[in-house]
Amino acid sequence: MNKIISLICGIIFGIGLTVSQMINPEKVLGFLNIFGEWDPSLAFVMIGALIISSPFFHLFKNNKKPIFADKFSYSNNKELNKKLIIGSSLFGAGWGLVGLCPGPAIASLALLNLNSVSFVIFMFVGFYLVKLLDLTTQAR
Amino acid sequence: MIISNFTPFLSFLGGLLIGLSVVIFFVFNGRLIGISGIASNFLTSKDNRFSNLLFLIGLIIGPIVYKMFSQEEINISISNSFYLLAFAGLLVGAGTRIGGGCTSGHGISGIGRFSLRSIVATVTFMIVGILTVLVKNLI
Numbered sequence: 001m002n003k004i005i006s007l008i009c010g011i012i013f014g015i016g017l018t019v020s021q022m023i024n025p026e027k028v029l030g031f032l033n034i035f036g037e038w039d040p041s042l043a044f045v046m047i048g049a050l051i052i053s054s055p056f057f058h059l060f061k062n063n064k065k066p067i068f069a070d071k072f073s074y075s076n077n078k079e080l081n082k083k084l085i086i087g088s089s090l091f092g093a094g095w096g097l098v099g100l101c102p103g104p105a106i107a108s109l110a111l112l113n114l115n116s117v118s119f120v121i122f123m124f125v126g127f128y129l130v131k132l133l134d135l136t137t138q139a140r
Numbered sequence: 141m142i143i144s145n146f147t148p149f150l151s152f153l154g155g156l157l158i159g160l161s162v163v164i165f166f167v168f169n170g171r172l173i174g175i176s177g178i179a180s181n182f183l184t185s186k187d188n189r190f191s192n193l194l195f196l197i198g199l200i201i202g203p204i205v206y207k208m209f210s211q212e213e214i215n216i217s218i219s220n221s222f223y224l225l226a227f228a229g230l231l232v233g234a235g236t237r238i239g240g241g242c243t244s245g246h247g248i249s250g251i252g253r254f255s256l257r258s259i260v261a262t263v264t265f266m267i268v269g270i271l272t273v274l275v276k277n278l279i
Contacts, residue, residue: 003191005168010195012161013173013244014202020154021147023203024216030145032266032273037144041151046247048155049162053252056163061253066170074172074249077240077257084261087239088246092265094231096272098220101243102236103175105229106196108216110203115218119229126233127180135238 002068014107020045023107025099032096083135162249172253174245175199176236239265 021027022045030039065071095101100108100119108116162173169191182192203214218225236242239261241250246265250258 002169003194005164006191007194007198007201009161009165009169009173010198010200011202011205012157012164012198013175013195014199015206016154016157016159016161016202017199018154018203018206018214019157020151022151022154023214026217027145029273032269033277034141034270035274036277037142039145039147040143041145041147044148044151045155045158046251048152048157049159049248050155050252052156052159053162053166053248054254056167057253060167066166067168069168069170072166072170074170075240078255080257080260084239084257085264087235087237088261088264089239089268090231090235091239091242092235092268093272094228094235095243095265096269097228097231097276098218098225100218100228101175101232102179103199103242103244105232106175106179107199107203110200111214111216113216113218115220115225116216118222118225119218119232122226122229123233124179124183126230126235127176127183127237128233129230130234130237131180131184135234 005068013103014110016045016049017104017107020048023104023111025104028095028099028101028104032099158244158248162244162252172245172249174241174249176233176242177240177245180233180237235265 017023022042031042098119102123105116105120105123109120165171165173178192178195182189182196207214241261246258246261251262
């Protein structure tokens, strides 16, 4: 059952990225272009997502177990360290260069855009290199 | 400040859907959605591999479902050289793994739980993203 939930959640997430236009790098770059012609729309994606998710996290975090799994499993890492800042900075630089982050990049494969295919291949190379060099921070 | 192409309603609606997906995944499967985590774990870890693959397939089906129901074309524009795309892809892949999350994992799942770590990460990648765009526009 939890496999079907994974598929459904992926589909809903992908529709959300499309409706919000976050799938379009131009839209993302407009959001990051605060000092030029700014498009604040993506702030509303975050507000929409948080309005729904935040209350549920707090309602369900004391539940003993999720409906289709044995236990809740997610990182509860609270450490503020160099890796967090360095990693997030590298990500921010790549994000600002092209306007793609992992979710929209993968969803945009649906559009058979050769540029997003190239990006996703190298993103996976990046994942693999970090694993190979053992620099990973616990996935969230 | 010049504001352009502002689509608050559609963006908010898309955000609600993303939030719904995060909630369902949490309540039913007990996991938090972070796309960089799901994608890199699919590549490098045996745990939940099939489940992660199905999520990624769903992510790709999403835009197709949207297109079927809305009868609208989805327009995206990526105007970069191959080398820049490759470099940016590497930065995003490596950066999200070193920092432990991306826009979804830190920005939504993490901030939704009021994790200070995720707030710091999100502020960091937003500032660096803004500065990158600023510098790129100056060159």
